[in-house]
Amino acid sequence: MASTTTSPARESRDSVVIRFAGDSGDGMQVTGGRFTIETALAGNDLTTFPDYPAEIRAPAGTTYGVSAFQIHFGAVDVMTPGDQVDVLVAMNPAALKVDLKDLRVGGTVVVDLGAFTERNLAKAGFKTNPLEDGSLAQYQVLKLDVTKLTLDAVKESGLHSREAHRCRNMWALGLMLWMYGRDREATVGWLKQKFAGRPELAQANVAALNAGHAYGETAEMSEYGVGYTVRRAPVAAGVYRTVSGTEAIAWGLLAGLRAAGLERMIFAGYPITPASVLLHTLAGLGRYGVITFQAEDEISAIGAAVGAAYAGALGVTSTSGPGMALKTEMLGLAIATELPLVVVNSQRAGPSTGMPTKAEQSDLLQAVHGRNADAPLAVLAAATATDCFDVAIEAVRLATKYMTPVILLSDAFLAHAAEPWRIPDLDRLPRFPVRFRTEPAGFHPFLRDPETLARAWARPGTPGLEHRIGGLEKDYDTGHISYDPENHARMTRARAEKIAGIANDIPLQTVAVGTDHGAVAVVGWGSTYGAIHQAVRRARHDGVDASHIHLRYLSPFPRNLGELLKRFDRVLVPELNNGQLVQLLRATYLVPAEGLNKVQGKPFKVSEIAEAIR
C-alpha cells in the first residue's frame, strides 16, 4: 500500500506474544486465526492458543464472556503459546480485567476507548476506570477509539450500526498486521470469499482492516514508535500450512486408513467439547473413505465403532471427559473380543463436567487402567498439533496390527492449538496393510499370530469363516465359550502379553533435549512438550545438567525407559494433573520420580518448569 508518510524505523524482535481478547461476540478467534495465517505466510514459526468461554452466549461485557486468542511467533523455534504476553489487545474492560495479569511488565496494551463506558466498566467489575486510575502505569497503553475509527471507516458501506460495530475486530487486526509488518492480502481474499453473498459486509470488513493498517502506517501511530520486524524462522524447505491438533488427527486417521489398506473408516461420536470439532472436521471428508455417525450417546458411538471393526472397517470414536467414562464398558468388550479400535480422548478439566474448554492431562490413569478387570490396551499421547498427525497414524497401525483398542490422548489445548506444519510426502509414510483372514482351513476366531499374538481378523461376508465372538471368556485353542479356570488365566496372560509385546515394535525412548544420563530427567507426555522443552533448554543454558524425555507411548512404555530413567539422579514429572504419570513410573520402575503438578485449566509456563528443575 502506498503511503505518503514515512514509517519510523521498525525495531527487531526474536519472538512476540500477542493476545487478542474481547467479548465472545467480538470475533477474537477469527482475528487471531487470521493473524496466524498472515504470520505463517510471513515465514515465522508460531504456536497459537485459543481460550474461549464454555458459555455459548455469555452476557456481553462480563468477565466470563471473555474470549481470547494468543499467538506466539518468532524467528526462532517457537514451542509454546508463550508464558507472558507482550501485546494485549483488549476490546472491552472485561477483557482487560481478565487478561492483564498475563501481560509482562513494560508490555503494550491496546484498548478500545469506545468500549470503556461506565456501563461496561461496571459490568467488568471495575470501581474506577483503569485507564485513568494509574493501574496501568507499568505498561505502555495505546488508547484508541477503535469503535469510532471503525464506524468512520465503514460509513460508506451503509451497514446498520450493529453490523458496522462488528467490524471492530478487523480494524484491530489491521493495526496489529501493520505493527508487525505483515501482509493482509490473504485476509482480504478470505473476507471477500466469506461474505461473497453480502458484498457490502465484505467491503466494510476490508475497509476496517485497511483503516486499522493505515492508522499505524500514518503519523498517528509514530509517536509510540511501535513498529516491529520479526525475521523469518529458519525452517526446512517444503510446502507448509498451519494445522490444529484436531485437523492433524483427522488427516492422520485418513492417512492411517490408507496405510492400513482399509476401504472405510466409521467415525462415530457424540457432541462434546472439545472433541466435537474432530467429528465436524471428518464429517466433510466423506470423499476420503470416512463415514461419520453422530450417535445418540457415547456408548452408542463406541458401539458403532466396535461393530464397524467387527465388520472389517476401521472403527474410530472420539470424546472427552464424561464421554470417556461412558465408553468404559464397550472398551472392555473390544479388549475381550480383540477388535481394532481407535479412541481419541481430548482431555479436559474434571471431574464430571469440570471445565469443558480447559485442558488437563488427568485421564491418563483412566486410559491405562480405568476398566473393570485386567483389561490392557495401548495408550498413545500427542505432543504438539503437528505430532497429532503421526500419532493418529501410529494408533491405526497398532490397533490393526495387534487387534486392540488404542486410546489416543489429546487435550483441549491441542484440539485448538495450531502451528505451521510441513506437509509430509504421503507416499513416504509407512504402510501396514491389513490382511484379513480368508482361509477356512484351521480357522477359529482366536487363532493368534505367533509373533504379535494378534487374533485373526475375519470379516463377515467371508464364506467358511462364520464365527461367533462376544464378551464371555473363550477357549484359547478353539475360541468357544469357556469358564475353565486355567484357560481364563491363560487368556488373561495372552491379552497382557499381546499389549506388552508392542514395546518390541515401537522406537526406543529417546531424549528430546540433553544427554541420556545426568542430574535431572524431566519426563513429560502430551501437550506439555513445548513448555518442558524450553524449560530444559533454559536450565541447560544456565548450567543445569537437565534432559527432556517426552513419552509418546504410555502403554506399553518403550522397553528401555526404566533403564534410561535410572541413569538420572532425579526424575521430575511435570503434568497438568494431580500426579498420574509419576505414579505409573514409580510403580513400574521403582524410580523416585517426583511430580510437578498444575491443575488450573491452563498450560504450564516455561518459567514454572524451569524453576522446578533448578
Added chain:
Amino acid sequence: MTVTTITDAELQPKDYASDQEVRWCPGCGDYAILKAVHKAMAEVGARRERTVVVSGIGCAARFPYYMSTYGFHTIHGRAPAIATGIKLANPELDVWVMTGDGDGLSIGGNHMLHVLRRNVDLQIVLFNNEIYGLTKGQYSPTSRRGTKSPSTPRGSVDYPVSACAFALGSGARFVARSVDTLQAHLVGVLQRAHAHRGASFVEVFQNCVVFNDGAFENFTAKDGAADTQLHVEHGKPLIFGARRDRGLRLTPGKLELEVVTLSEGGVTPADLVVHDETNRGLAHLLVALEPPGFPVALGVIYCNPAPSFEALVHAQAGAAGAGRPTPDLAELLMAKEGTWTVR
C-alpha cells in the same frame, strides 16, 4: 473346519444351527424361537456368510452362539449400536438383533429408540418374557404391575412399557408380534420382517419356565386362543373367535376399537375395521388391545417402508465421492488456502 460348498437354496433349517450345545433351561420358549429363526432363514435362503446375528446380554442374547452364521454377543443393551456400526461398515450384510425385554427396553431402551427412528435395516427380535431371566427372575420393564420377584417381593408398583407401542412411538416402520409356541405364525412373521427393508421390530411373547411360567397363559393357552388372539392380515377384516364370529369395529364417534359379534344387533362384516398395515393410527390402537376385554393382536401390525439409514448415509457419502478410488490425500492437505512454500 471344512469349507462349505452347498448352495444357499439347499440349506435346511438345521444348517443354520451351530455345533454348540444349547444351554437354555429345558422347556424355555427360546428353543422354539431358535427353531423358528432357523426355519425362517432356510425359507428365505439366507446366506450364512452374509448373515450376522448380534445380541446384548440375557438368556435371549445367547442366541448367536447357536447359529452357524456370523455372530456377536455384545454387552447389555447395546446390540442396536453395534449392529448400526456393522451396517454402516457393510450395508450388504444381513443383520439380526436378538434382545430381551430388559436388554432392549431397560438398559438399552435409548439405543432401541434411536435404531428404530433411524430405520437401520435390521431384523430386531425382542424376546419378551416379562422378566429378567439370566439374573434370576427380577421384574422387568414389561412386567405387569404387581409382579412378585426377588427385587419386588410385595409386587411391583410401576407401570410397564408396551414393547410395540414403544416401537411405534419411536418411529418404527415395521412392527409385528408373535408367540414362541405359534411356530408357523412366528416363522411367517420373521420372513416378513426379513423382507422388510429398514428396521423391523418383532416382539415375541416368550415363556420363561423358571421365573415367569405361564405369564402369557391368558391368551396363549391352546383352548381359548381363538378367542383371545386376533391374527391381523393386511386387507382383511379384524375377525377372531373360535367361530370367527367376533370382530373389531370403531366405536361410532370415538377413536376407539370395540368388540362386536357378527349378526348380533345387525353387525355385518362390512362394519368391521379392515386391517391396513400402513396405517400408523390403527397400529397404535391394535397394539394397545389387552385381555380380558380384547384379544391380543398378533401378526404384522404395521409395515410402511422408507429408505433405510445406512442406505441414505451411503448414498450421501457416494454423492460426495466416497467409494470412488480414494482421492489423493495430498490434495486435501494442499488444497486449502493458506499453504506457503519454503525453499
